[in-house]
Amino acid sequence: MAGDSVKLLGYWASPYALRVKWALKLKGIQYQDVEEDLKNKSPMLLQYNPVRKQIPVLVHDGKPLAESLVIIEYIDEVWKQNPLLPQDPYERAKARFWAKFADDKWKERKNCLKRVYQLENNEYSNIMSSIIEREQQSESRNESFISDFKRITCVPAIMTAFTKKGEEQEKAAKEARENLKTLESGLAGKRFFGGETIGFVDIAVGWLGCWARIAGKIVGINLIDAETMPLLDAWFQDFLEVPIIKECMPPQDKLLEHMKGFHKTLTAGSS
Numbered sequence: 001m002a003g004d005s006v007k008l009l010g011y012w013a014s015p016y017a018l019r020v021k022w023a024l025k026l027k028g029i030q031y032q033d034v035e036e037d038l039k040n041k042s043p044m045l046l047q048y049n050p051v052r053k054q055i056p057v058l059v060h061d062g063k064p065l066a067e068s069l070v071i072i073e074y075i076d077e078v079w080k081q082n083p084l085l086p087q088d089p090y091e092r093a094k095a096r097f098w099a100k101f102a103d104d105k106w107k108e109r110k111n112c113l114k115r116v117y118q119l120e121n122n123e124y125s126n127i128m129s130s131i132i133e134r135e136q137q138s139e140s141r142n143e144s145f146i147s148d149f150k151r152i153t154c155v156p157a158i159m160t161a162f163t164k165k166g167e168e169q170e171k172a173a174k175e176a177r178e179n180l181k182t183l184e185s186g187l188a189g190k191r192f193f194g195g196e197t198i199g200f201v202d203i204a205v206g207w208l209g210c211w212a213r214i215a216g217k218i219v220g221i222n223l224i225d226a227e228t229m230p231l232l233d234a235w236f237q238d239f240l241e242v243p244i245i246k247e248c249m250p251p252q253d254k255l256l257e258h259m260k261g262f263h264k265t266l267t268a269g270s271s
């Protein structure tokens with residue numbers, strides 16, 4: 001709304017802050033970018049996000065909000081133009097599922113998702129029905145759903161491939177590729193995850209196209225394989241070329257150097 005005061009506490013190389021920038025830009029909202037020094041966090045960040053002390057934080061008319069996906073949902077509710085989440089409740093829930101899947105993918109220790117991977121048409125409903133089925137079984141045995149699952153996320157699989165070597169790296173890279181392949185099934189037959197226009201899921205996962213490629217380049221592995229995930233590969237390229245998306249991207253050379261430094265720090269001391 002005109003006259004609103006909107007501030008984004010972020011960091012240039014943060015994919016989570018980038019998500020929020022994309023949402024604000026797609027909505028055409030004027031905002032003030034506040035660059036944080038993550039090694040020396042400002043009193044404002046500590047005051048606005050005392051729980052996690054992380055960016056991004058959106059401050060709307062003095063009210064702070066943390067967690068990128070939560071922030072994007074808030075933006076979508078407050079500024080109705082160019083909707084990001086679908087209107088239909090089921091479609092909306094599916095969009096949330098995929099966004100969560102990218103950040104936070106669950107993999108059962110035994111074979112629930114393995115079964116899902118083997119399905120020919122590896123769609124959302126297949127994944128969901130396996131998870132729900134598993135959840136019901138756990139409930140009937142009075143077990144904790146969460147304790148029965150090992151948490152392996154898309155992002156940590158990429159991070160492990162980025163920081164480990166040898167067998168461990170290969171295993172993580174395979175896992176990251178499997179996760180990305182599963183994510184691809186959410187795209188089936190659409191230009192964007194949001195359909196004809198960019199939506200919530202595109203914003204949530206679009207950064208992986210760039211970050212995973214750079215991480216792969218630094219350690220000499222290919223995480224986004226055009227042959228095995230042609231739709232996702234084409235989507236990453238298409239999405240990152242959309243002018244509003246592209247203009248928010250950090251300079252690629254600077255990001256590459258930054259990630260090289262990050263890699264050095266994370267692997268220091270490991271042989």
Ligand SMILES: N[C@@H](CCC(=O)N[C@@H](CS)C(=O)NCC(=O)O)C(=O)O
Pocket residue numbers: 011013014015016017038053054055056066067068069
């Ligand atoms: N789940 C959070 C992740 C935010 C996050 O990891 N922020 C990082 C920068 S990319 C940060 O603030 N790191 C500094 C720290 O943790 O001390 C979100 O989606 O907003």
